[in-house]
Amino acid sequence: MNLWVYTFRRLLYVIPVLLGVCLIIYLLFNVVAGDPTHILLGKHATAKQMAELRHELGLDRHWFMQYLDLVKSAFTFDFGRSWSTKQLISSMISEGAIPSLTLTVPGFFISTICAVSLSLLVSFYRGGLFDKFTILICISLMSIPSLAYILFGQYFFAYKLGMFEISGYDFGFPHFIPYIQLPVLIWITLTIGPDLRFYRTVVLDEVYQDYVRTARAKGLGEKLILFKHVLKNAMIPIVTYVVIQIPFLILGALLIESFFGIPGLGGITLNAINSSDFPVIRAMTILSAVAYIIFGVITDILYTVVDPRVRLN
């Protein structure tokens, strides 16, 4: 079986998963969350007003039709309009995605590359002072809540020292660059601790394998052993960990975006939650589910590239 057939078959599995996810989302919003007309009209709404609104929102239709609408939106990305701003949700998403990605993609790349190379380095000096010191720093970084970094960064580096913009955003390259510097730095600080610890565990799992001893017995140098033999084996868990993070990059960083006034998807989601804007929340939920499923498929396909032992049948 070749890679294309495998990919196609793997994509077919997406359909039932997506249908199930849509069902759960439907139940969460329409059964658990209660009647949205109460939220929209307030306490003193008349029965007539409520009935009209229910009709307008399509809530009086058969539940199955509503479910089908939801499924349709997962495939067409047509999520209707926002209740509070009346904007098309799809255009809100495509506008918000750009600021989010300009923040998360650089942060993610720098953090991942630093964490993977540092993990190889600390594994090389495992048990030594450098290793212990790095782990100590990781744990300290992880122990401080993210809000502390944001507030400290904004107050000290941006306000006191004037090194960065305090908040705001400007569309278009390269205008956005001054605005994302501090947020990206904070993103890296937040993610490098857990990342490095995970990669270190992965690499240490490999360092004691028999094939490493064989490589030494062949006369290979430690650098080559680490960056060729060990890294390629460690790629299997690393790929999983990296790819599974990508959906979250699309959704942006909730806290960082709202504190820095970046009009990204994270901020949009947060606003929608605050104003009970159900269609927007639902759209973001569907979007993240779809992204998660798609990147799951990509992970599976990458396995076959990274690990020759994964058979395609």
Place this chain on the structure above:
Amino acid sequence: MSQKILEVKDLVVEFNTDRGKITAVNGVTFDVHKGRSIGIVGESGSGKSVSALAIMRLIPNPPGRIAGGTIKFNGENLPDIQMDEMRRVRGNKIAMIFQEPMTSLNPVFTVGNQIEEVLELHQTELSPKERKEKTIDMLRLVGIPSPEQRVKEYPHQLSGGMRQRVMIAIALSCEPDILIADEPTTALDVTIQAQILELMNKLQRELGMGIIMITHDLGVVAETCDEVAVMYCGQIVERADVDTLFKYPKHPYTKGLMESIPAFDSTSGKKKEKLTTIEGMVPSLFDLPAGCNFYNRCVSASDRCRESEPKLSPVEGSHEVSCFNPLSL
């Protein structure tokens, strides 16, 4: 006697553990001769593998270290030379194969790639094309059928025996002077064991390297070795050429080892009914007795054995034994 190529003298290897320091190898001395095989036999923990790893300087440090003795090779003392010089010896002049062919090869590289790697490292004069050809030649030499196909396969696509052949191909690709084989057949089926040993014998005749065969299996020794050293608790307790040792074992431990192997003695007509075992337990390396390490298990122990430690000394020609009461013929 043929040319001496490796001289191990009074080798001591220590490990630091949570419970204190242990001496895994304590004053081991042996030589390797060109075109000849020396077998190092002993139970698990007797220090035979550690001795072999010490020659390659593959003892994980920490916790282990070579604490004494010399390993003379080509006029140099291996424990003293620089690491990059040692890397030029490893895989090139002295090669090693391991017990676990399943895990000793890197699972994510093709076997061809793993053989070529060692050629690229030590035989820099070869062009990429020549390396590819030599890789296929090596696979053919170790008896892998259709090597042109196999070269592109990954270790998991090969059987255990085939993988050990690949390991041998890697080890021999730079025509080393010495091949260290650490239990090369232990993880294999009996029929495959015989094939691998036969292959090693054949390659030794063709390439003329010296072999250090580490094993707990006296059958392997009988089949492949010219000379044998028996190890117990980090020391060599008896050393002789293979015929002498099997015919006239002098150390009670050696004799015990031999009697604990089932024999199909069809010629003598005598049927053994029960296998002998060596009574007692190997003493802990943390708590070795003052006298002979074998004292508490020995059938011919005397008071002297409890108090002082016997030294390895010649009894007849090259036959050496470390025992105050060696067995008579």
